[in-house]
Amino acid sequence: MKKPLSMQLSILIRNLNQAAQLEKTLQAIMLQQANFDYEVVVVDNESDDRSVEVAHTYNCRVITLPRKDFSYGKALNIGITECQGKLILLLSAHVMLMSNDFLQRIPPYFSDADVAFIRPVNIRRPHEVAASMQPGKLAAPAHTEGSVFLQFAAKNWQHMLIANCSVLRRNAALEVPFNETIEANEDKLWTLEVLRKGYSGLYQVPLYFLYFKGLGNRQRFDVDLKELKTKSEILGSGPYAGARITFLLRSLLFALRAHVPIILNEIRMAWKTSSLAKMHKSKYLQ
Numbered sequence: 001m002k003k004p005l006s007m008q009l010s011i012l013i014r015n016l017n018q019a020a021q022l023e024k025t026l027q028a029i030m031l032q033q034a035n036f037d038y039e040v041v042v043v044d045n046e047s048d049d050r051s052v053e054v055a056h057t058y059n060c061r062v063i064t065l066p067r068k069d070f071s072y073g074k075a076l077n078i079g080i081t082e083c084q085g086k087l088i089l090l091l092s093a094h095v096m097l098m099s100n101d102f103l104q105r106i107p108p109y110f111s112d113a114d115v116a117f118i119r120p121v122n123i124r125r126p127h128e129v130a131a132s133m134q135p136g137k138l139a140a141p142a143h144t145e146g147s148v149f150l151q152f153a154a155k156n157w158q159h160m161l162i163a164n165c166s167v168l169r170r171n172a173a174l175e176v177p178f179n180e181t182i183e184a185n186e187d188k189l190w191t192l193e194v195l196r197k198g199y200s201g202l203y204q205v206p207l208y209f210l211y212f213k214g215l216g217n218r219q220r221f222d223v224d225l226k227e228l229k230t231k232s233e234i235l236g237s238g239p240y241a242g243a244r245i246t247f248l249l250r251s252l253l254f255a256l257r258a259h260v261p262i263i264l265n266e267i268r269m270a271w272k273t274s275s276l277a278k279m280h281k282s283k284y285l286q
Helices: 019-030 050-058 074-083 126-131 146-155 170-177 187-194 219-237 240-279
Strands: 009-013 036-044 059-066 086-090 096-098 115-118 137-141 165-169 198-203 208-211
Touching: 009 019, 009 074, 019 036, 019 050, 019 096, 036 050, 036 074, 050 059, 059 074, 074 086, 074 170, 074 187, 086 170, 115 187, 137 187, 137 219, 146 219, 165 170, 170 187, 187 198, 187 219
Parallel strands: 009 036, 009 086, 036 059, 115 198
Antiparallel strands: 086 165, 096 208, 115 165, 137 198
């Protein structure tokens, strides 16, 4: 039997075979200093590693979701139902909270009853860190149907809830559950649906975290492609084939931006090393 909902905050973490990363995330949570009660709930997707053991070591409540039943939205819905807090911090198992008062500073942002979520700032995004000096408010336009709303969604996509680190109001999440069938961007779709209900959200909130998950090239490709595909489905901005072409072009530009400076630097260093070798006799090998 569940205890009454009197807790101020719950922390909800989705996890599958991320024991080492999960422990880092929980270690940062244990450093938090808050003057209210909070809990940590881990929705585990039948991990084969030490994830459940790690979660129990840090006094987390573990909810098991069978892999055959998994979707990102379903994991969130099950976790939210199990959470006791009025507010729920959604965390990835790859997120480190960057200050020990992160939790303490959350509740005041929900002083207005219409605020359904807040989106903190990933310190790996310097432009967002700079922008966090002036947090923004996200509210739906007067017309929430047709092209006007789709244009609003496209323009504000980067400001919507992100499930790896955001806080939501539990009552809003019970009123508007997450979609359990979409492959990705369940957080963005949820944002649009709660905005249509008259709620609002805050973004660029000056609460800082580090997302430290590393993905291989193939994994990054698969994740990005799913996100681009579902974004197109939500916004109605083009067929899947078009999304794939857009993604491939974007990936090519990213690769060039990421690797060309490295290649040029290697050439520069090789040139300098070669020049120095010609100018000087060896200091150590005579």
